[in-house]
Amino acid sequence: MSVPNTLLGLLEREPSHGYDLKREYDSYFGRGRPLPFGQVYSTLARLARDKLVAPGEAEPGEGPDRKRYTITAAGRQELETWLANPIEPEPHLQSVLFAKVVLALILGRPAGRYIDAQRAAHLRRMRELRERRRRGGPLDALLADYAMFHLEADLRWIELTEARLATLKEALTR
Amino acid sequence: MSSTDVAQQHRAFVEARGLFRSFGRTPALRGADVAVDNGEILAVMGPSGSGKSTFLHCLAGIFKPDQGEVWFDGRRIDDLSEGARTQLRRRAFGFVFQFGQLVPELTSADNVALPLLLNRESRKKAYRQAGSWLERLGLGGLEGRRSGELSGGQAQRVALARALVVSPKVIFADEPTGSLDSLTGEQVMNLLVDSARAEGTTVVLVTHDARIAAFADREVVVRDGVVSDYSRAGTGR
Ligand SMILES: Nc1ncnc2c1ncn2[C@@H]1O[C@H](COP(=O)(O)OP(=O)(O)OP(=O)(O)O)[C@@H](O)[C@H]1O
Ligand SMILES: [Mg+2]
Numbered sequence A: 001m002s003v004p005n006t007l008l009g010l011l012e013r014e015p016s017h018g019y020d021l022k023r024e025y026d027s028y029f030g031r032g033r034p035l036p037f038g039q040v041y042s043t044l045a046r047l048a049r050d051k052l053v054a055p056g057e058a059e060p061g062e063g064p065d066r067k068r069y070t071i072t073a074a075g076r077q078e079l080e081t082w083l084a085n086p087i088e089p090e091p092h093l094q095s096v097l098f099a100k101v102v103l104a105l106i107l108g109r110p111a112g113r114y115i116d117a118q119r120a121a122h123l124r125r126m127r128e129l130r131e132r133r134r135r136g137g138p139l140d141a142l143l144a145d146y147a148m149f150h151l152e153a154d155l156r157w158i159e160l161t162e163a164r165l166a167t168l169k170e171a172l173t174r
Numbered sequence B: 001m002s003s004t005d006v007a008q009q010h011r012a013f014v015e016a017r018g019l020f021r022s023f024g025r026t027p028a029l030r031g032a033d034v035a036v037d038n039g040e041i042l043a044v045m046g047p048s049g050s051g052k053s054t055f056l057h058c059l060a061g062i063f064k065p066d067q068g069e070v071w072f073d074g075r076r077i078d079d080l081s082e083g084a085r086t087q088l089r090r091r092a093f094g095f096v097f098q099f100g101q102l103v104p105e106l107t108s109a110d111n112v113a114l115p116l117l118l119n120r121e122s123r124k125k126a127y128r129q130a131g132s133w134l135e136r137l138g139l140g141g142l143e144g145r146r147s148g149e150l151s152g153g154q155a156q157r158v159a160l161a162r163a164l165v166v167s168p169k170v171i172f173a174d175e176p177t178g179s180l181d182s183l184t185g186e187q188v189m190n191l192l193v194d195s196a197r198a199e200g201t202t203v204v205l206v207t208h209d210a211r212i213a214a215f216a217d218r219e220v221v222v223r224d225g226v227v228s229d230y231s232r233a234g235t236g237r
Helices: A004-011 A016-029 A037-050 A074-083 A094-106 A113-136 A138-165 A167-174 B003-009 B052-059 B082-092 B108-117 B123-136 B152-164 B183-197
Strands: A053-055 A068-071 B014-022 B024-037 B041-045 B067-072 B093-098 B170-174 B202-206 B218-223 B226-228
Touching: A004 A037, A004 A068, A004 A074, A016 A037, A016 A053, A037 A053, A037 A068, A037 B183, A068 A074, A074 B024, A094 A113, A094 A138, A094 A167, A113 A138, A113 A167, A113 B093, A138 A167, B014 B052, B024 B041, B041 B052, B041 B183, B052 B170, B052 B202, B082 B093, B093 B152, B108 B123, B108 B152, B123 B152, B152 B170, B152 B183, B170 B183, B183 B202
Parallel strands: B024 B226, B041 B202, B041 B218, B093 B170, B170 B202
Antiparallel strands: A053 A068, B014 B024, B014 B067, B218 B226
């Protein structure tokens, strides 16, 4: 999750103080991992330095939350660019699992057993996500679905690797 | 051995021990075991051709294993006569398969009432129960529609109603969502799992789909006709 861009997006809806931004961020995106205040203010400071947001006049009172921030034209442009450009498809876990399987095969260890253990762990996680999906609202479901489809992709790779273990072993130990 | 000894030895609600089954010279099961608790939802996973369907058919008393034992609710069922197994299947078990289990010329209500009529329930009661299950699965209004004219997801829900209408002790499902898209598959699974939990029904669910398997309490994997139970082995449960 890109915090600066997300805060920009929230500011595009309406100008806001740091405290309200944090609250909004947490309710949409926090999902049990609230954004620390420090990060909100340091991010806003950087966005202001880059002229993507404009701080209003300091309002009377104490503490860092005395300014209301407004998105600038450059900020809107930045947000649009971020939203419109696809992110790099991540290889994720693949490299670790790959390394484990290859090492196990080279070392003559029980690769099949490691794979089975991994599958069980993936399915356990899948069940947790299923439960979260069941208990939560549509936003939780959306997030859980994303994670579940990724797990599913890993699981497909796990199945295929398992089916190919004999061939792989032959190729690696020749 | 006294009968109480036997009952204690076979504590699981559905249990298979050392099942072997071949088709001609093709071995499909080679010593398959499983123990399913009452009310548990178990997923049976594994590669294509590994023996999942054969295993399910043996557990449900549709196939007789060549070797090994199948127990249900403290009773050995693999050595029952064909007739006794048919009776057991009709009264205690419900079935959901990937497709092709509804009679396309009959209406949804006919299809769902059928198992009750086969169990000699009155027509009135059979159709009342059928209607109530169709309603419960969100198919109210489709009672009179011929099942050949339903969408895939609707047809699977009718099949589910047909499995549930006899108040089975166990539902055996073989790739029940295999012909559906992800969203429809999830809806059917939600209905299956919610109904089973509400009724306390045990479910044995064959699927190669991890998302579907995650609806279950636990999974086992069939490979080359043998069952491994990593969900229990791996977690120290
Ligand atoms: N009626 C049959 N006649 C001959 N061979 C059969 C029959 N049914 C199953 N087999 C064989 O037994 C083995 C196990 O088949 P089974 O249908 O149980 O596998 P499965 O795990 O359900 O596969 P899938 O995921 O493709 O449905 C396979 O080698 C299959 O070819
Ligand atoms: Mg099958």
